[in-house]
């Protein structure tokens with residue numbers, strides 16, 4: 001399977017009296033999980049985002065694309081509370097805020113991977129993924145020292161979850177290896193594992209395939225699709241590889257110079273002349 005041949009599963013056929021050709025085989029989603037409205041973010045004189053509005057629907061794969069410096073990472077940072085916009089609001093799970101706080105975002109089910117891998121390089125794969133369970137731990141260290149039996153039971157429950165993720169991502173062979181010794185593609189997979197350990201409802205992936213070879217990209221595509229299908233996780237991802245974006249995304253937001261240039265299905269975005277001019281014709285190698 002190549003990345004270029006990956007396709008989302010087609011929705012069930014609709015009975016239609018007309019002989020019109022079937023619609024593009026993409027999935028349809030209606031329930032909104034997150035909405036950003038009129039977001040503007042500046043750093044001094046640099047306008048990173050200007051009046052950006054779009055939504056992310058439950059269970060979809062949503063791509064955010066755009067040329068370098070378009071504001072994609074800033075947008076993810078606004079969603080998970082790393083950056084606080086000067087204008088606009090965010091509605092997540094029905095609650096509207098002018099800004100997210102990182103711990104609020106994490107506690108309410110938003111997990112994130114980073115453009116530059118942010119793992120503990122000296123720690124093993126297993127321990128790195130275990131750090132993703134920290135917010136799920138019910139008891140503090142003092143409690144664990146005083147009540148050893150229940151603490152052990154809780155620890156075993158977390159271990160089981162982590163082992164399940166290790167199996168799912170097919171990284172059993174490197175579970176004890178310090179991640180700093182792993183090749184780049186596997187480190188990216190471990191970082192995905194750590195985000196999955198948070199059992200997120202919304203998973204934000206910042207360039208999950210950057211720096212990967214073709215085989216590693218195929219693997220990562222498969223894992224992203226599987227996470228979405230098997231766990232029902234909603235995914236928002238930034239990606240420069242257009243083949244991947246068009247193949248695995250349900251809808252695509254296009255940013256350019258911090259402004260929203262287009263928002264639609266991959267087919268709509270692909271056919272948009274402004275997008276072609278601003279982005280698709282531009283090489284990012």
Ligand SMILES: Nc1ncnc2c1ncn2[C@@H]1O[C@H](COP(=O)(O)OP(=O)(O)OP(=O)(O)O)[C@@H](O)[C@H]1O
Pocket residue numbers: 043046047048066067068069070071072073074075
């Ligand atoms: N912490 C910051 N301080 C100052 N300027 C920033 C900061 N973060 C982002 N910017 C600026 O905001 C603009 C958008 O940057 P951002 O990283 O969001 O773009 P991007 O689309 O993710 O780019 P790339 O594809 O190169 O990662 C750029 O001009 C960038 O220099």
